[in-house]
Amino acid sequence: MIRRGGCSETVTRSINNHAKMNEHLKNDLIALDNLLEKVKEQGLEYLNNISERRTSTKNITSGILTLSVNGLGTAETLKQFNSRFDQIIVSSSGPRFWGFVTGGSTPASIVGDWLTTIYDQNTFATQGQGDISASIELETIQLLLDLFELPNDFLGGFVTGATMSNFTCLAVARQWIGKEIGKDFAKEGVSENINILTAIPHSSVVKSLSLLGVGSNNIIKIKVLNDNREAIDISDLEKKIDELRGEPFILISSGGTVNTVDFDDFVAIAKLKEKYNFWWHIDAAFGGFAVCSKAHKYLVEGWENADSITIDCHKWLNVPYENAVFFVKEKHKHLQVETFQNSNAPYLGNPLENFSYLNFLPENSRRLKALPVWFSLLAYGRKGYQDIVENCILLANQFGEFINNSNYFELLAPIRLNTVCFTLAGKENQQKVITFLTLLNDTGKVFMTPTIYNGKNGIRAAFVNWRTTENDIEIVTKLMTEIINKIMQQVIE
Structure with a gap:
């Protein structure tokens, strides 16, 4: 352990064993305790005064530094940051930042996020030699399913935000469409038209369709209800379905629209799913948290019947940014593997026998995003x-x-x-x-x-x-x- 204000014997021995270590790195290692203490004090000052910090700024830094040959060391670099950039950092995690849908960070989630950085795991596996931090992720997914009162037949994972959550879910939906018409889009590419039905999709959904090669304009728009609503008109939805004459399609519904937080009728959609063949995706980035309110949980009644759901944790869950989850029905895991598996890496083994998030989501490199969520859920x-x-x-x-x-x-x-x-x-x-x-x-x-x-x-x-x-x-x-x-x-x- 590093002692306050000094260097432990373990660290001293490590430095002595690395005589050729870069001088700044060596000095930073010796001073790490003091450096982290300075950052802790600065962080506490920010958090304790977050209500007084500005919510917007017009200050723009002038010029861009050139990279020095020898570097500055961390203490001097911290001074540079504070003199040039601290003034443009706004209180986006504060109590009066009401733009977009931006949450804050609970104390417990900050603790979890700090430990995520310190332990610095590349989270994929749950067993075997090496990092098995994915076991924390799977436990956190279970905690989230409990919070959202969703059944255990969903497989979940952490990604950076709602955009990547929607992307992940719709990528599996794309593969489902392909298999329904005898194609393997993951291997062969998208060669057929994919029918997308939706009313008022979030911009991240439209972006995901573009990235997936489905086409951001390839949407069959459904009418919304009258009386100042943004929710799907179920009768028009069924009419549009009948016009497809049995062709499979993807339905993207809203668990809270961005402007007015309107919800589609999930119970009615679930009944249609018994009658027609389609993939049902719900974008419930922040609206899904309605389930936490006794008076508003009715808004998500029936959402457990969806094939996939998007939830954004750095919104209403109030954890640090770059944190969201996807939920995909476990019965579709073979489609998920077909979409995301690292097929040219035989050392990873059979993806269905040796679980690894490498084969279930887009990123091959990812931090332990689950830990801040785990801390916050257990704490509160x-x-x-x-x-x-x-x-x-x-x-x-x-x-x-x-x-x-x-x-x-x-x-x-x-x-x-x-x-x-x-x-x-x-x-x-x-x-x-x-x-x-x-x-x-x-x-x-x-x-x-x-x-x-x-x-x-x-x-x-x-x-x-x-x-x-x-x-x-x-x-x-x-x-x-x-x-x-x-x-x-x-x-x-």
């Missing part, structure tokens, strides 16, 4: 995540009440879960929406993102951070009132 349990989710829903509704009671703002859609989609009241103020949002974000006190909904310029505020409180709502609504009053006063003048 089902009740902890129920509290986080229900608090965010409560705050979203409080913010929505402010919008509803204001003469200057109006909701563009009802608040179904945790996202508030709104605009400035009155058609004459549509051109002022971006001006208002820019001024609001420029305060550095809150960050929201623009959108377009039903042809109107809008603003989205997503509540997923475990740190957000009623006080944050008060701070933001006061700012909004001040800014909109100034804008309207300028119009009058």
Whole structure:
């Protein structure tokens, strides 16, 4: 062990055995305890003051350093980072960063993430010699299935985000389509048209279709329900299915649309699956966490019948970024292996007998992303995540009440879960929406993102951070009132 302020005998012996070690590396190894202590103190300062740090910045670093011959050493490099880049790091993991759908990091997940870096495993195998850290991943998947109340017939794995989760699920779906028509797309390439049915897919889904060679424009659009909805019209879906005359297809449904968090009717889709032959994928990147709320879990009723599901952990699970999971029904694992296996590596053995994530997902190199999730789930349990989710829903509704009671703002859609989609009241103020949002974000006190909904310029505020409180709502609504009053006063003048 390294002692505070010094170097242990083990480290000293290691350094003496590497006389030719680079001087900076040698010095950093000796000073590692102090270096990590400095970073810990800096990290704690950031976390303890995250509510005061700006949510946006206009500061741009000037110039790009050239690579030095001898290097600077870590202590000097840390000084360089702080002087040049610390000022542009915003509190995207803080309580008032409501743009996109960005979570924070729970204390337990930070501990898990630090250990992930320190242990530095390339996570694939569960048994045999060498790294078997995938056993942690499989246990974490089981914990997630428990949290989401999903059956154990799903095989899951960790990827970087919703884009790669959707990509992984749809890659297996692509292989399923091929086998249905007597083709092996993984080996032969996509040689036939693939029917994709969906209503309002997330941009990451469209990107995945492009990457998979399916074609981002190769989508049969389904109508959505009336009355300000973004959910699939089931009757139109069945009509589109009948028009395919028995051809297999992939249905991509939403477990929470990005603008208004609308959910497709999973129970109705499950009934259609009994009647028709298709692959059912659910993009539930953040909406899947509705299951944690007793009052909202009905929104995902029936989702256990899907073939694949996307969940983004660095959103509502509140773990550090680059963390998502895919769930694919285990009955499709042979298709998954056909899609992802490293077939030219005989030393890996039979992929169905010797389990390795190498043969079940895109990356051949991956860190132990499961560990931050494992720590957070064990630390806070089902009740902890129920509290986080229900608090965010409560705050979203409080913010929505402010919008509803204001003469200057109006909701563009009802608040179904945790996202508030709104605009400035009155058609004459549509051109002022971006001006208002820019001024609001420029305060550095809150960050929201623009959108377009039903042809109107809008603003989205997503509540997923475990740190957000009623006080944050008060701070933001006061700012909004001040800014909109100034804008309207300028119009009058």
